[in-house]
Amino acid sequence: MGSNRRQFLRIAGVTTLLGLGGGITLSASSYQPEEHSAREKEARLHAGRWGMVIDTRKFQTEEDFHRVIEACHSIHNVPRDEAKAKQEIKWIWADHFEHVFPGKENPFLAERVEQNEFLLLCNHCKNPPCVRVCPTQATYKREDGIVQMDFHRCIGCRYCMAGCPFGSRSFNFCDPGPYVKDKNPDFPVRMRGVVEKCLFCYERLEEGKQPACVEASNGGLIFGDLDDPDSHIRQVLREKYTIRRKVDLGTEPSVFYIV
Amino acid sequence: MYDAGKILIGLVIFLLLLTFPFWYSLGQASYESPELQLPEDSQECIRDTEWMRKNHMQLLDDWRDTVVREGKSVYTGSEGKQYDMSLQKTCMDCHTSKKKFCDRCHNSASVEPYCWDCHVAPEEVANGQQ
Numbered sequence: 605m606g607s608n609r610r611q612f613l614r615i616a617g618v619t620t621l622l623g624l625g626g627g628i629t630l631s632a633s634s635y636q637p638e639e640h641s642a643r644e645k646e647a648r649l650h651a652g653r654w655g656m657v658i659d660t661r662k663f664q665t666e667e668d669f670h671r672v673i674e675a676c677h678s679i680h681n682v683p684r685d686e687a688k689a690k691q692e693i694k695w696i697w698a699d700h701f702e703h704v705f706p707g708k709e710n711p712f713l714a715e716r717v718e719q720n721e722f723l724l725l726c727n728h729c730k731n732p733p734c735v736r737v738c739p740t741q742a743t744y745k746r747e748d749g750i751v752q753m754d755f756h757r758c759i760g761c762r763y764c765m766a767g768c769p770f771g772s773r774s775f776n777f778c779d780p781g782p783y784v785k786d787k788n789p790d791f792p793v794r795m796r797g798v799v800e801k802c803l804f805c806y807e808r809l810e811e812g813k814q815p816a817c818v819e820a821s822n823g824g825l826i827f828g829d830l831d832d833p834d835s836h837i838r839q840v841l842r843e844k845y846t847i848r849r850k851v852d853l854g855t856e857p858s859v860f861y862i863v
Numbered sequence: 864m865y866d867a868g869k870i871l872i873g874l875v876i877f878l879l880l881l882t883f884p885f886w887y888s889l890g891q892a893s894y895e896s897p898e899l900q901l902p903e904d905s906q907e908c909i910r911d912t913e914w915m916r917k918n919h920m921q922l923l924d925d926w927r928d929t930v931v932r933e934g935k936s937v938y939t940g941s942e943g944k945q946y947d948m949s950l951q952k953t954c955m956d957c958h959t960s961k962k963k964f965c966d967r968c969h970n971s972a973s974v975e976p977y978c979w980d981c982h983v984a985p986e987e988v989a990n991g992q993q
Contacts, residue, residue, distance in 0.1 A: 635921035642935040642948065681983075746934070754931045755981060787988050790952055795980040810936060 647812030652831025653730065653749035654804055655858035656815075657840050658723050662824030669698045669721065675820035676802070681793045683783035693774040695802040696725040696817055704861075705849060717863060723825075725817070726751060726772040726802040727849065727857030734764035734773065743799075749830070749858060750804045760797035769853050773801045830858060897971045900963035909940040909953075920976070923950060950982050960986040 663669055676696045677684055683693050698721035702709040705722075732751045734743050742757035743764055765773045779796045787793065791807065794800050805815035818825040828837030846860040864870070908915055915922075926948040930936045938948045947953050958964040961984035969976060 635918045635925075641939040642929045642933070643937040643939070644935050645937055648934075752931070756927060756931070787983050789983055789985045789988055792951065792981040793983060795977075798981075806934075810934070 645810050645812075647810070649809045649812055651748045651829035653829065653858060654728065654809075655749070655828065655830035655837055655860065656725075656804075656818070657826040657837055657844075657846060657860045657862060659824050659826070659862045660720070660722055661862065662822065663698075663723055664720065668824065669723065672723065672817045672820050672825070673697060675816045676805075678786070679788050679791060679816050681780075681784045681787050681791055682800075683780045684785070685783035691775075691777045693776065693780060693800060695774075695800070696723065698723055705847065708847075722861065724770070724772070725859065726804075727770055727855070727859045728802075728804055730856035730858065731854060733767040733769070733855060737763040737767040739763065746806075750806055751801075752803060752806060753799070753801065755792070755794055755798055755800070758798045760799065762799060764799055769850055769855065770857075773799050775799050897967040899967050900960060902957035902959070905957045907942070908957075909938065909944075909946050911941070923954075923978070926950075950978060951985070955982075955985055960984065962987065 663672075673696050676682070677694075680695060682695055700721055701713065701717050704724060728749060728751045730749065732743075732745060735745050735751060738744070739761060740757050740759055742755070742759070743751060743753045746752050760775065762775055765775060776794050776796050776798050781793050781795075784793055805813075805817075808815055813819070814827055815825075818827045826837050826840050828835040830837065832838065840862075841860060844862045846862050848857045848860055851857070910918075910922075926938070930948050936948045938946045940946055955961070961979060963986075965979075965984075
């Protein structure tokens with residue numbers, strides 16, 4: 605056979621070039637992203653850091669809590685089936701003082717504080733541990749302070765649930781679809797193996813609306829920009845004494861409680 | 864060349880195997896594009912049909928990242944018209960049925976996109992099928 609090393613290398617080189625060239629022409633003809641044409645909605649509300657004040661004096665009866673929780677869970681397709689109680693998914697819920705503010709309880713608490721429940725949701729921390737531990741950046745902090753989740757990217761490792769000191773996150777141990785009644789066709793459901801939590805209604809802020817819980821709270825929840833000294837929420841914070849959950853952990857929650 | 868006969872026979876067998884899909888389907892009916900149910904109350908998509916057929920998957924991927932990550936959710940179509948970048952609110956507002964639109968091609972092409980693991984199809988939800 606007349607082939608030698610030099611010829612072999614030449615043929616191999618030419619073939620490689622052809623292959624590469626072909627690949628480039630193919631990819632050049634395919635889809636080009638059109639970032640230039642994507643834009644924010646005009647009605648979108650902006651803030652330096654979104655925050656919330658919970659006026660616990662306005663949450664007295666079961667109905668007060670139910671109305672707010674239902675407003676959130678119904679539009680976000682959160683399963684509310686009794687059959688799934690053991691694997692409860694919650695974006696906003698209520699619990700007793702000693703669980704909400706551990707370390708702050710004392711044996712002679714005011715009756716109202718001792719017996720009533722307190723509203724709980726994701727604190728959208730300024731320094732969120734869930735974001736630090738997420739290996740896929742499925743959970744991340746937006747410029748406006750919202751701790752956002754990209755459900756597409758969540759791999760269900762649950763590091764964020766271990767990282768969150770507030771228990772704000774729930775895991776879908778099974779497909780939640782069948783447990784969601786009257787699905788809201790404007791919002792997705794989640795799939796098995798994905799973590800979920802409150803997202804401060806980013807989809808409503810985009811349309812210029814307040815979060816669903818705030819709208820349903822009859823003034824019990826105040827939502828606004830913590831970075832803007834003239835905002836309503838800052839005015840409330842100036843006037844009323846407020847506390848936050850587990851401040852000593854240094855996560856800097858953005859949810860404040862008037863007790 | 865040593866063993867030319869054996870090598871040639873081997874090559875012929877190899878080529879036959881390689882081209883198996885082509886000559887196997889020779890006598891059979893050719894591929895027919897599935898019939899899709901088109902929306903009744905709207906005439907135009909955000910881009911022309913040919914472009915959408917070829918690029919909708921990359922477009923949706925692109926929309927997903929732009930909306931979730933960058934918070935930009937207004938898309939300007941080729942006609943200058945503006946759309947909400949949302950599978951559920953825009954695409955499936957016209958193409959209301961997953962079964963009669965999306966699935967027909969996907970099944971025929973044997974692809975299984977996982978969009979509907981989470982996103983809901985309006986018509987199937989209304990009928991209680993999803």
